[in-house]
Amino acid sequence: MTAPTPAPRKTKDPLSALVAGVEQMLSEARRRRLAAARRPRPPTRRHRTEDHRTENRRHRLPRVLGLRREGHQVSTAAAGDIANLVEQTTALGGTIPTELVDIIATIDAVNNWDPPQPGDLASLCRRGDLTADNASTILDAALVQPNRRPGDLTVTAKHELTQRFTHVLAGPAGDELVESLRLAFQQACTAVADAANLIAPGDRVDILTDADDNTIRAWQALGEHKATLDRISAVIDILTDRLEVLGVPQPWHAGNAIRAAMYTPDADHLALVARALLTPNGTGGARAGRWHSIAAALTLNTPSTARSILDTAHHTHLEEVAAERNNVQTNEAATRPGRTAA
Incomplete structure (x- = not known):
């Protein structure tokens, strides 16, 4: 029935x-805590060490404001x-939103980037591309250009795009x-x-x-x-x-x-x-x-x-x-x- x-x-x-x-919910939570407190517990240290107290204080403190760059x-x-x-x-x-979609598309493009062969001096030497005829030109260029790897560029680009995303968000x-x-x-x-x-x-x-x-x-x-x-x-x-x-x-x-x-x-x-x-x-x-x-x-x-x-x-x-x-x-x-x- x-x-x-x-x-x-x-x-x-x-x-x-x-x-x-x-x-009501806090009362119910207190009731459960009291019930749990009455259960037998294994022996514990009577006093916490100073390190433990310091660690607990550290967790209670707010995180320090991040560094700012260009006002952000x-x-x-x-x-x-x-x-x-x-x-x-x-x-x-x-x-x-469209603004964010555009940034996400750029991040995807960075992830899918197929970099050309490295143009740094060491790579040119290993591939045999440094010759007597072009040595002077390549060495002059290497003197004024930073030695960057493709992985470095993708990491930098994704980091900066993420910063841009959070700013727009x-x-x-x-x-x-x-x-x-x-x-x-x-x-x-x-x-x-x-x-x-x-x-x-x-x-x-x-x-x-x-x-x-x-x-x-x-x-x-x-x-x-x-x-x-x-x-x-x-x-x-x-x-x-x-x-x-x-x-x-x-x-x-x-x-x-x-x-x-x-x-x-x-x-x-x-x-x-x-x-x-x-x-x-x-x-x-x-x-x-x-x-x-x-x-x-x-x-x-x-x-x-x-x-x-x-x-x-x-x-x-x-x-x-x-x-x-x-x-x-x-x-x-x-x-x-x-x-x-x-």
């Missing part, structure tokens, strides 16, 4: 749902990162690429939010034993659309982590603020979204992973919008630091001899 369809849960405001969802930051990206971006974006139905082309994924992101978020009305974050597969058709379809939809959101997230990670369209982490960035800026509705919720994106996303967690309880509140921002959000958060941070400094100075002045605190 089919069980009756459960009544849909009352819909919350998306931002309220975001807060509740983060709290030198990216650490490689041609393989570009190929990965193209493959994953097009697989999702996204598009690569940081402009309108990057916005265009992300916008081509927005519809798929919004559809997946809506589907997850709807299905989450029937499947709670703590529900496991055993609820399907006596579930009705709507609940079974909701369970299936959560898995399907989680996969879509994970794939879009992989593209965003390439943009922010490998191609650095938002720059590199700065001291005022809380946690994974750069990543969160691509999803938060505004700067006020940046820290909250950053926390939500750190929740477990694999097996043992909610059916739709980190997206389960927060999908309705998220948006897919362009790099330009994300940069504006990070700028706003930075200004807010500076104002808070200035206010705190003023409070400290006021309190110190009020407690000096001959003065009384207000």
Whole structure:
């Protein structure tokens, strides 16, 4: 006998749902950590060495800004990162802007270049092309020309083209690429939010034993659309982590603020979204992973919008630091001899 369809849960405001969802997932994560802590553990060293503490501090520090050349930051990206971006974006139905396609075509041309025989002095000698008749001319040319190998040229060309790609990607082309994924992101978020009305974050597969058709379809939809959101997230990670369209982490960035800026509705919720994106996303967690309880509140921002959000958060941070400094100075002045605190 089919069980009756459960009544849909009352819909919350998306931002309220975001807060509740983060709290619920963090509570579940704490519960699992406590359960794991109660399990027997092998003996461990009581104190970490100074080297370990130094290493941990090093991992927490933001990466130093790259060297700049001609006003542009030198990216650490490689041609393989570009190929990965193209493959994953097009697989999702996204598009690569023409400016970027032209650069990719040039990289392909470099890869397919069939260089002529080397014209350096050593190669000419080995081939017997240096003769008594042309020795003076060839030696004069070798004196003023750099000795370059074909491999050196292709490496240099691909590096410079990759730098050009990242520079163009940081402009309108990057916005265009992300916008081509927005519809798929919004559809997946809506589907997850709807299905989450029937499947709670703590529900496991055993609820399907006596579930009705709507609940079974909701369970299936959560898995399907989680996969879509994970794939879009992989593209965003390439943009922010490998191609650095938002720059590199700065001291005022809380946690994974750069990543969160691509999803938060505004700067006020940046820290909250950053926390939500750190929740477990694999097996043992909610059916739709980190997206389960927060999908309705998220948006897919362009790099330009994300940069504006990070700028706003930075200004807010500076104002808070200035206010705190003023409070400290006021309190110190009020407690000096001959003065009384207000």
